[in-house]
Amino acid sequence: xxxxxxxxxxxxxxxxxxxxxxxxxxxxxxxxxxxxxxxxxxxxxxxxxxxxxxxxxxxxxxxxxxxxxxxxxxxxxxxxxxxxxxxxxxxxxxxxxxxxxxxxxxxxxxxxxxxxxxxxxxxx
Amino acid sequence: xxxxxxxxxxxxxxxxxxxxxxxxxxxxxxxxxxxxxxxxxxxxxxxxxxxxxxxxxxxxxxxxxxxxxxxxxxxxxxxxxxxxxxxxxxxxxxxxxxxxxxxxxxxxxxxxxxxxxxxxxxxxxxxxxxxxxxxxxxxxxxxxxxxxxxxxxxxxxxxxxxxxxxxxxxxxxxxxxxxxxxxxxxxxxxxxxxxxxxxxxxxxxxxxxxxxxxxxxxxxxxxxxxxxxxxxxxxxxxxxxxxxxxxxxxxxxxxxxxxxxxxxxxxxxxxxxxxxxxxxxxxxxxxxxxxxxxxxxxxxxxxxxxxxxxxxxxxxxxxxxxxxxxxxxxxxxxxxxxxxxxxxxxxxxxxxxxxxxxxxxxxxxxxxxxxxxxxxxxxxxxxxxxxxxxxxxxxxxxxxxxxxxxxxxxxxxxxxxxxxxxxxxxxxxxxxxx
Numbered sequence: 001x002x003x004x005x006x007x008x009x010x011x012x013x014x015x016x017x018x019x020x021x022x023x024x025x026x027x028x029x030x031x032x033x034x035x036x037x038x039x040x041x042x043x044x045x046x047x048x049x050x051x052x053x054x055x056x057x058x059x060x061x062x063x064x065x066x067x068x069x070x071x072x073x074x075x076x077x078x079x080x081x082x083x084x085x086x087x088x089x090x091x092x093x094x095x096x097x098x099x100x101x102x103x104x105x106x107x108x109x110x111x112x113x114x115x116x117x118x119x120x121x122x123x124x
Numbered sequence: 125x126x127x128x129x130x131x132x133x134x135x136x137x138x139x140x141x142x143x144x145x146x147x148x149x150x151x152x153x154x155x156x157x158x159x160x161x162x163x164x165x166x167x168x169x170x171x172x173x174x175x176x177x178x179x180x181x182x183x184x185x186x187x188x189x190x191x192x193x194x195x196x197x198x199x200x201x202x203x204x205x206x207x208x209x210x211x212x213x214x215x216x217x218x219x220x221x222x223x224x225x226x227x228x229x230x231x232x233x234x235x236x237x238x239x240x241x242x243x244x245x246x247x248x249x250x251x252x253x254x255x256x257x258x259x260x261x262x263x264x265x266x267x268x269x270x271x272x273x274x275x276x277x278x279x280x281x282x283x284x285x286x287x288x289x290x291x292x293x294x295x296x297x298x299x300x301x302x303x304x305x306x307x308x309x310x311x312x313x314x315x316x317x318x319x320x321x322x323x324x325x326x327x328x329x330x331x332x333x334x335x336x337x338x339x340x341x342x343x344x345x346x347x348x349x350x351x352x353x354x355x356x357x358x359x360x361x362x363x364x365x366x367x368x369x370x371x372x373x374x375x376x377x378x379x380x381x382x383x384x385x386x387x388x389x390x391x392x393x394x395x396x397x398x399x400x401x402x403x404x405x406x407x408x409x410x411x412x413x414x415x416x417x418x419x420x421x422x423x424x425x426x427x428x429x430x431x432x433x434x435x436x437x438x439x440x441x442x443x444x445x446x447x448x449x450x451x452x453x454x455x456x457x458x459x460x461x462x463x464x465x466x467x468x469x470x471x472x473x474x475x476x477x478x479x480x481x482x483x484x485x486x487x488x489x490x491x492x493x494x495x496x497x498x499x500x501x502x503x504x505x506x507x508x509x510x511x512x513x514x515x516x517x518x519x520x521x522x523x524x525x526x527x528x529x530x531x532x533x534x535x536x537x538x539x540x541x542x543x544x545x546x547x548x549x550x551x552x553x554x555x556x557x558x
Contacts, residue, residue, distance in 0.1 A: 004327055008308065009379065009417075011276040015473055017161050020168045020494045059477060070309035075327055077308065081473060082497050088476040093454045094388070095238055095476060098380065099328035118500050121472060121484045 001044070003076045005054065005100040007088065008035075013079035024114045031081035032111045033064040037071045044106050053107045054078075054087060056100065061086050061112045076104065082117055125151075129529050131419040131512030132159035134522035135257070135278050136529075144532050149513070156279035165510060166533070170495035172507040173537045183505065195504055196552050198463050198487045205230035206461035208452050209491075211418030212468030214517020214529065217542035218420070218427040221467065224550050226440045231461070233437040233452040234424035235469055239382050240414035241425055241436050243391050250395045253402060255374045255411035256523040262290040266366055266373035268303045270394075271330065271380020272415050273310035278522070281376075281415075282315055301366055305333070306380060321362060329353030330381060331390050333360075338397045340364055341404060367401055371408035378415045413523050418469070419512070422520035456482050463487040467542060468508075470496035491542060508542045509535035517543065 018027045034052055036044075046052070052065045054076065061083050071077050078084040080097070089096040129138040132155065140159060143151040152163045165171065175191030176183040199205060207225050210218045211234055218234070225232035234241070243252070260267070267286055274281035289296035302320040304313055307327040316322055325333055329352075336352040341364065351357045367373060375398070381390060394412075401410050416422060425435040432438055432445050437455075439448040455461055456479040463486055472480045473496065483501075490502035493510050509515040512529035521527050535541075540548065 006308070006327060008310075009273065009277050011157055011279065011311075014158075014161075016470065016496075019470065019473075019496045020161070020165050020170055022170075072307055072324070072327060075307070085473065085475060085480065086477045090453060090457060090476050090478050093451070093457065095453060118472075118497065121477065121481045121497075122501055123481065123485060 001104050003040075003074050003102055003104050005076050005078060005084075005087065005102045007080045007084045007097045008077050009080050013081075015079070015081045027114050028111060031079050032061075032083050032114075033066055033079075035068040035071050035077040036065050037073045037075065038067045038069055039073055041065065041067045044104075046106055049108075050106050051109060051111055052076075053105050053109065054102050055104075056087050056089070056102045058089060059086050062107060062109045063111055076102065082114070083112060086112070086117060086120075128532060129512060129527055130155055130159040130162060131510075131519065131529055132156070132162035133278050134416050134419055134421055135281055135284070136419060136519055136521045136527045137280055137284075138527065142532055146533060149533060158279055162510070163513065165494060166513055168494060171536070172492065172494055172499065172505055173539060175507065176505040178503045183499075183502075191504055191506055192548065192552060195489050195506065195549060198489060198504070199228050199465075199549075199553065202228065202230075202463045202487075204460060204462045206452075206455060206464040207232040207467070208464060208471060209235065209467035209469035210424045211235040211416070211421040212511070213420060213542040214511045214515075214519060215420065215423045215427050215526075216517050217467070217511075217546060218424050219431060220543050220546035220550065222428065222431055222438060224465075224546055224553075225438060226443055226445075227550060227553055229440050229443065231437060231439045231448075231450060231455055233455075234421070235418055235474075236416060236421050236425055237436045237451045238453065239379070240377075240416040240421060242382065242388065243377065243395070243412075243414055244425055244435055246388065246391050246395060250392065251399065252395060253398055253409060253411040254524060255413055256525055257284060257413075257521065258525075259372070260285045260374050260413070261288045262292050263372040264290070264374050265293075265299055266301050266303070266370040266410075268305065268367075268373065268375040269312055270305045270375055270377055271382070272376045272378025273306070273312045274376065274378075274415065275311040275315065277378070277417055278415060282312065285374075286315065303363060303366065305330070321359060321366070323355050323359060323363070326354035331393060334390065334393045334397050336360065337364060337367075338393065338400055341368070341397070341400050367410060368404060369407065370410060373408070373410040374413055375410065376413050376415050379417075382414070382416075416522055420519040422522060422524055423518070426520050426524070453479065461486065463489070465489045465491065466498055466502075467491045468493075470498050472497040472501055491545060506545055507539050508545055509539055511541065515541035515543075517541070
């Protein structure tokens with residue numbers, strides 16, 4: 001299914017805080033998830049055990065999903081983080097953190113690990 | 125107990141009470157969650173207090189001399205060094221950063237260039253009406269949050285500006301109207317009262333909205349009956365009534381606008397819209413406040429402008445400033461660098477993968493005070509004191525007002541301030557780098 005991705009800042013999902021006070025596990029718990037409108041959540045047959053794979057031409061990530069009625073339908077919100085930035089876009093010298101077209105699919109795959117993302121960035 | 129200024133965000137609240145014996149901070153009163161986190165960072169478990177060098181993929185603690193020596197070696201072997209960050213550093217450190225960039229013929233840029241700096245750049249052509257927090261507290265009767273969610277990003281902003289009682293007004297919140305324009309119902313919507321207006325715009329349709337508002341300003345009844353950008357036509361007319369009738373209105377531009385896909389065109393239209401309104405205003409004026417997040421995001425552009433006559437990215441060649449349109453983005457896109465010094469920012473987390481992966485493949489020297497994703501890939505980490513707690517310095521508030529930050533306690537292990545560290549690197553380079 002195609003959706004519009006927006007990155008957002010939330011005080012309870014602040015990566016600077018997690019890096020200063022947390023560890024890799026708390027980073028994944030607080031940042032590796034997406035907010036989705038309950039109607040979309042239902043139409044995708046999502047459950048708490050299932051995750052969401054979000055992909056575009058840049059790459060893909062797997063995150064947990066939280067229902068949030070404040071999110072517009074057909075939109076997906078990700079906290080600003082290293083997870084979100086695996087699929088944000090650079091185009092014509094400008095960074096795009098908002099209104100990015102993505103494809104989503106429900107998956108049983110585990111969420112993308114912080115250590116794997118770092119390895120990928122380093123090219124290991 | 126004494127009052128200090130908090131460096132937790134760009135609002136730089138100057139009313140934080142701190143109880144300290146000069147060695148430890150015992151109590152912090154009046155700060156928001158972000159401010160408290162800033163003070164808690166002093167003793168956070170991921171605080172970096174020793175210089176480190178990556179050897180065989182592992183960071184190892186080393187002596188300062190060794191870390192500086194290795195830093196100098198990287199810089200001396202570099203022909204295209206890149207310096208980036210500086211939004212969490214004092215103006216004095218920013219000034220030293222520019223001095224270092226000049227000495228090593230580098231390119232220097234700050235986080236502002238991918239945030240509020242874009243507005244200031246466009247303002248050079250179009251002009252801009254800015255306001256200050258004090259003016260908003262004392263005079264404003266209309267506050268518009270456009271793509272901004274201060275309840276979660278600058279938590280005390282609404283406390284100060286919306287709920288305060290102004291010096292020149294006998295009334296406070298009851299005469300202030302709040303308009304929020306956002307596709308998402310953010311936490312800031314929770315402060316809205318009956319006279320306020322919540323506009324859930326369709327995502328990415330801000331440009332259509334501002335153009336429609338501008339056209340209606342110039343030519344009545346131009347708004348289509350079905351509304352614009354998902355907003356009802358009656359609501360659009362109500363906004364215009366407020367904007368054109370305000371005595372002192374302020375638009376807070378947030379990340380939703382500053383980081384939108386159409387940002388330059390959109391910002392240009394917003395600046396133009398404000399000029400149109402002000403030309404038609406009978407009673408007062410409408411102005412802007414740019415909501416950068418880091419405590420000294422506004423500082424770098426002021427320092428760059430005062431020392432080099434230019435804001436944004438500065439390129440030095442033969443120790444002279446040369447004309448460039450480059451930003452951190454274009455430099456990274458073209459792979460036009462051979463090493464980087466990152467100061468006080470988590471660039472690996474903040475930038476898209478296509479750029480962060482390029483940074484990670486070349487020597488990276490990080491100057492910061494706690495663990496970040498950038499620390500997890502850096503070749504050298506040089507820890508520094510937390511400005512506004514462990515060292516003093518000047519910062520520019522989000523409304524472009526300079527504020528002095530005081531030192532409260534000594535830093536652990538006598539680690540230097542950003543300014544002192546950069547000065548040390550400059551001195552060692554001037555001595556020949558031995």
